[in-house]
Amino acid sequence: MDIYEKLKEMGLTLPGRPAKGGIYQPVVQAGNLLYVSGQGATRDGAAVVTGYVGGDVTVEEGREAARLCTLNALSCLEAYTGDLRRVRRLIKTLGFVQSAPGFHGQPGVIDAASELLCQLFGEERGVGARSAVSCNELPGSTSVEIEFIFELEA
Amino acid sequence: MDIYEKLKEMGLTLPGRPAKGGIYQPVVQAGNLLYVSGQGATRDGAAVVTGYVGGDVTVEEGREAARLCTLNALSCLEAYTGDLRRVRRLIKTLGFVQSAPGFHGQPGVIDAASELLCQLFGEERGVGARSAVSCNELPGSTSVEIEFIFELEA
Amino acid sequence: MDIYEKLKEMGLTLPGRPAKGGIYQPVVQAGNLLYVSGQGATRDGAAVVTGYVGGDVTVEEGREAARLCTLNALSCLEAYTGDLRRVRRLIKTLGFVQSAPGFHGQPGVIDAASELLCQLFGEERGVGARSAVSCNELPGSTSVEIEFIFELEA
Numbered sequence: 001m002d003i004y005e006k007l008k009e010m011g012l013t014l015p016g017r018p019a020k021g022g023i024y025q026p027v028v029q030a031g032n033l034l035y036v037s038g039q040g041a042t043r044d045g046a047a048v049v050t051g052y053v054g055g056d057v058t059v060e061e062g063r064e065a066a067r068l069c070t071l072n073a074l075s076c077l078e079a080y081t082g083d084l085r086r087v088r089r090l091i092k093t094l095g096f097v098q099s100a101p102g103f104h105g106q107p108g109v110i111d112a113a114s115e116l117l118c119q120l121f122g123e124e125r126g127v128g129a130r131s132a133v134s135c136n137e138l139p140g141s142t143s144v145e146i147e148f149i150f151e152l153e154a
Numbered sequence: 155m156d157i158y159e160k161l162k163e164m165g166l167t168l169p170g171r172p173a174k175g176g177i178y179q180p181v182v183q184a185g186n187l188l189y190v191s192g193q194g195a196t197r198d199g200a201a202v203v204t205g206y207v208g209g210d211v212t213v214e215e216g217r218e219a220a221r222l223c224t225l226n227a228l229s230c231l232e233a234y235t236g237d238l239r240r241v242r243r244l245i246k247t248l249g250f251v252q253s254a255p256g257f258h259g260q261p262g263v264i265d266a267a268s269e270l271l272c273q274l275f276g277e278e279r280g281v282g283a284r285s286a287v288s289c290n291e292l293p294g295s296t297s298v299e300i301e302f303i304f305e306l307e308a
Numbered sequence: 309m310d311i312y313e314k315l316k317e318m319g320l321t322l323p324g325r326p327a328k329g330g331i332y333q334p335v336v337q338a339g340n341l342l343y344v345s346g347q348g349a350t351r352d353g354a355a356v357v358t359g360y361v362g363g364d365v366t367v368e369e370g371r372e373a374a375r376l377c378t379l380n381a382l383s384c385l386e387a388y389t390g391d392l393r394r395v396r397r398l399i400k401t402l403g404f405v406q407s408a409p410g411f412h413g414q415p416g417v418i419d420a421a422s423e424l425l426c427q428l429f430g431e432e433r434g435v436g437a438r439s440a441v442s443c444n445e446l447p448g449s450t451s452v453e454i455e456f457i458f459e460l461e462a
Contacts, residue, residue, distance in 0.1 A: 021261040023268035024284035028245055030187060030305060033338060035246045038285030054445075091336055092343045094455075096287050099445040106447045107329040114331035130332035131346030131455045133404050136290040136444040137208075137253040139260045147248075147285045151338060175415040177422035178438035182399055184341060184459060189400045192439030250441050290444040291362075291407040293414045301402075301439045 003084045006120050017079050018072045019045040021139060026076035033091065034080065034150045039072040040142035041065035050141040054103025057143050062097060063112035065144040069095075070113040073148050074120075081152065090117050090128035091149040098143050099134035106132040113146055157238045160274050171233050172226045173199040175293060180230035187245065188234065188304045193226040194296035195219035204295040208257025211297050216251060217266035219298040223249075224267040227302050228274075235306065244271050244282035245303040252297050253288035260286040267300055311392045314428050325387050326380045327353040329447060334384035341399065342388065342458045347380040348450035349373035358449040362411025365451050370405060371420035373452040377403075378421040381456050382428075389460065398425050398436035399457040406451050407442035414440040421454055 007014070018039060020026065028035045041049040041064075049065035051057040057065075078084050095110035097103075110132035118126040128149075138145050155163070172193060174180065182189045195203040195218075203219035205211040211219075232238050249264035251257075264286040272280040282303075292299050309317070326347060328334065336343045349357040349372075357373035359365040365373075386392050403418035405411075418440035426434040436457075446453050 022265040022284070022286070023272055023281060024247070025281050026283070028283040030245050030303075031185065031339065035283040035303075037283040038287065091338050093332070094285075096285075099443075101444070103445050104447055104449045106445070111330040118331055127331060127333050129334070129336040129343040129345040129455075130330070131402075131404075131453065132330070132447060133346065133453060134443045134445040135253075135288045136255070137257050137260070137288040139258055139286060141258045145285065145287060147283075149338075149343075176419040176438070176440070177426055177435060178401070179435050180437070182437040184399050184457075185339065189437040189457075191437040192441065248439075250439075289407075289442045290409070291411050291414070291442040293412055293440060295412045299439065299441060301437075 003120050014075045014078060015071055016044040017075050018042055027080035032152045032154060034077065034152055036073045036076055036148040038145045038147040039069040040139060040145050041068040042072065043068060047140050047142060049143045051143055052100035053097050053109055053143055055100025059105055059108060062109040062143050066109055066113040066146065067116050069144050069146040070116050077150060086153050088151045088153045089125035090121060091151055092128050093130040093146060093148055095132045095144065095146045096135045096138060098138040106134055109144060157274050168229045168232060169225055170198045171229050172196055181234035186306045186308060188231065188306055190227045190230055190302040192299045192301040193223040194293060194299050195222040196226065197222060201294050201296060203297045205297055206254035207251050207263055207297050209254025213259055213262060216263040216297050220263055220267040220300065221270050223298050223300040224270050231304060240307050242305045242307045243279035244275060245305055246282050247284040247300060247302055249286045249298065249300045250289045250292060252292040260288055263298060311428050322383045322386060323379055324352045325383050326350055335388035340460045340462060342385065342460055344381045344384055344456040346453045346455040347377040348447060348453050349376040350380065351376060355448050355450060357451045359451055360408035361405050361417055361451055363408025367413055367416060370417040370451050374417055374421040374454065375424050377452050377454040378424050385458060394461050396459045396461045397433035398429060399459055400436050401438040401454060401456055403440045403452065403454045404443045404446060406446040414442055417452060
């Protein structure tokens, strides 16, 4: 099954390419690495999950935010590559969780992004290096922001 | 117009190479990528913009901080390459804004760095991937810290 | 002296490979770059230094945390490469210090990691680009989390 079949099987559709919040490119290629700009928990340009995980936002809501960031990244990658099947594997994830005081469960939140990529790309290609950290505040109060590095087919 | 002519036209001069705050190199090359260490809002070694954006520091002051970080990065790149015209393009920006509680405008602050690089390198080469996030505290209370990846000419 | 002799001389032993806190790989290789996932201040799976630097955690304790992160990274690199002597040089360090309000000494904390790598790999190969920033909260309340990029021998 390719990634489009997997998305369909999981009942997921890619969101529209996320609105840009400034002067940057959604994806930049260097060699065969694809740097994906930080993605927030939006859908078709509208904020979906905002607030502080561990405070007014539950861990499960934070995990949904992480999934939205990931789908936005895939939407950007599709726009850049023309075909997600050209994306060979995940290299690295850097996830920022907008965290309420005393919340220390960032890895469990970012894991929802990692789990989704593992399901879509498979264990061989969908599991990368990762850091899961916090921010006290994030743009538009998105609960999660994630940037990725992927590898394009050779 | 090359980057030196652009700097002159914009009335900008590169600051002296920023003082190092520890055991690291300002620029490290891997392949043709140039990793630039996190730069703060200093000029010739002295802190210029300190404090919390959205609190005691306005967004416009934060934007000036972002420009200073960028000029410091260019100063480091010039010292490394000997000639900024050898820097081919921007790959990626990771910007940290020291943010007061409830401030969610990080992209607008980091955009001042992105705008400057776009003006200096042009739209084709000066717009990279980007993440704009926050920190609760930054070194020396600099209002902004930014790290960059650039590409050296082949 | 190779890195194993240096470790011995310094009285250091590599910890067991740190327990994974989610769906990621400790090390991912892209070209000859090795991306090391964010490491916390644990030893053999147990949290060693937790809390907020500048608050309930002193700078010296924070520096010990940074050293533990570094040793964990080396443990991951040894597991990946089979032999740390195959790791050619440090490219980049991104260090997050869980910081108490008003603490601005992140570089001094992360410097303990940089110093250790400089001692182990030597000045030519052990000093990379670096950013030292803060988080308001880190996973499991580790006082420091650090991710690294190293270069593998050609």
